[in-house]
Each structure stands twice: as structure tokens, then as C-alpha cells.
Amino acid sequence: MKAAVLRELNAPLEIEEIQIDKPCGNEVLTRTVASGICHSDLSVIEGKIPMGTPCVLGHEPAGIVEAVGPDVTEVAVGDHVIGCLNAWCGTCEYCLTGRPHLCLPTIIGRVGDGPPRLSKGGEPLIQFALSSFAEYMLTHERALVKIRDDMPLDRAALIGCGVTTGIGAALKTARVEPGSTTAVIGCGGVGLSALQGCRIAGAGRVIAVDNQSWKLELARNLGATDVVDANDGDPVAQVKELTGGAGVDYAFECIGLKPTIQQAVGMAKKGGAAVLVGVMPVFETVELPAADITLSEKRVLGSFMGSNAFRRDMPHYVDYYLDGRLRLDEMISQRIPLDEINPAFDAMRKGEVARSVIVFDG
Secondary structure, X not given: OEEEEEOOOOOOOEEEEOEEOOOOOOEEEEEEEEEEOOHHHHHHHOOOOOOOOOEEOOOOEEEEEEEEOOOOOOOOOOOEEEEOOOOOOOOOHHHHOOOHHHOOOHHHOOOXXXXXXXXXXXXXXXXXXXXXXXXEEEEEXXXXXXXXXXXXXXXXXXXXXXXXXXXXXXXXXXXXXXXXEEEEEOOOHHHHHHHHHHHHHOOOEEEEEEOOHHHHHHHHHOOOOEEEEHHHOOHHHHHHHHOXXXXXXXXXXOOOOHHHHHHHHHHEEEEEEEEEOOOOOOOOOOOOOHHHHHHOOOEEEEOOXXXXXXXXXXXXXXXXXXXXXXXXXXXXXXXXOXXXXXXXXXXXXOOOOOOEEEEOOO
């Protein structure tokens, strides 16, 4: 099958013909129909998320089940599925207390002396979560969720990571209340999803913050009540001016940068919360004003993958799209073949796209 392979850091992905094994045990072979290109994949390419090479990236897919191992009980051939990197074990503390997104199961990869799932000419290839930058995926069944057949799979793919991360940050991590004031810093795929989560929750004010006018226009189209152009001065001051000097109940940081994390804390009102959604490079730290956090009773909330229980939540998000509450079409900037993946990453680096989606033939 054709796949995009990361051979070395900070280099273009190589489009290669590789081999994929047959499913065994609880494994499922899925034909990849579409895969979103997520910023986390770029972070791996740039060495900000540690990962060995050679590796097949991609973790925001949707597809159709082609074959199943003998122990699979949760999906069947022909099922339409979304893949999620939050596979879970079902027995750890986090799974048993309703937080399966925090589970780090050993079932993600193969164990023992069996053949690798992915290889080329006998050389094993590392699987990054789902490895959806390929025509087929071989995963544990608990990395998949069955969805309705009437959901377009190129839009369903976005739910596999970016949409779930953003909308879940609002609905599940922060639990935004009706009438709340909110700000979303960064209007890429995750930020636009967080913004929509705030709208769906009934927030009275949804302020979008970015430094690109086209993203702010898109944010307004998707439900922002106000927009703040970071090029026009201090975003914190602008947000406070819009809220009568108070700040917001919830400020969502959806980029993963030191300055914007600090801005999110600054935008939060007394008793409010800064919700950290964007992922910084793993070895970096950020300084925060401890006295302001303490004396103003501000909260700093981490949100990983939208605090999802994905087998339950992703079908709900599909329903939200199909009944019109969640808008995904506008978030897709371009649909591309796998061969155009490197220019798509260049467009991401330049901030020219909200989301690029790879669409596979067949």
C-alpha cells in the first residue's frame, strides 16, 4: 500500500510502497477513506514530540472496516469508523473512573515476537498512534468507533482529533455554562471547534482571538460574537475592553505557545479559568503569575483530547453535525491526495489553512 513515511526529522515525508500485515487477535484492518492533517503530526516532524524513525504518521482518520481478527467483537466488516489515538484498556484507574482518555494502554501496539504491523522490505516501520497517512490502517479494535453510515467520512475524520479536542474542551473539560463569557485564542481547526463548543453550550459571549483576518472572519461565520485581531494591540486588553474590564469566564488557549498561554490566564476574570488545549513542546515550560491566580481564584485547566470518552462522545458529535449544530464543511480548507501532503504541511506552517484533509481513492 502507499504511505507517507517520516525517514528523518525536519525533512519532507517520503511517499512509499510499504507492507501491512493481516489482522490477528483483536486487530482490525481499515481502509482509510480520509485523514485530517493535525498540528501534532507537524510537531513530530519537527522533533517537538519525541518519536523514532522510520515512522508512518497520521491520527485523524475515518474509514471502512475491511477485515477483522478472530477475537474482534466490537466492529464488523463494512462498518464506517472513526479512528482515535485514545485506545483504552478498560481496567485501569482512569478507565474505571470515567476518564479513559487518560489511559495509556499497552494494546496500542503489537507485543511479543510477531511480525510488525507495518514494514518495508523486511524493515519494521514505527506506528504513530493510528498511522493514517496510508491507504490502510491496522489497529486494535479499541482504537475505533462505529458511526452512522450517512456521515460523510471526509468530515468525520476531523472528529477523530481536532474537533473532539476543541469541542470537548468546552463541553467536557470546562463545562461551559449557558450565558458564560468565553474567549478562544487561535482559530485553527482546534480553536474553531472550541468556539463551536462554546456556542453549542449556550455561551453568551464567544470572543475569537487570532492574528489573521481570514481566520477571524471564519470564526465569526462559525459563531463568534466578537473578534480580536492580535495585530491591533494587546489581546488581553482588547478582551477586557469587550467585557467591561472583567475578563471572561473561560479563556481557551488552542495554540500551545508561552505568550498565548499567559494571555489566556490574563483574560480570565476573577474566579474564571484558563483552559490549556494547545500542546507545547514537551520540554518547554511557561511562567504564570501565581499571585494573580491565587488572589483572583483563577483556575488553570489542562484539556487533553477534549476529555473524551470517544466511544460515547464521537457518535454524539456526528449527530451534532448531521442536525446542524456542528459545522465542519467550512473548516476544511482543502482536500488533497496523499502525494500533496508535504505542501499541506507547508501551508500549515504558514497559517494558510484551518484543516487540510487527505482523501484516498477507492
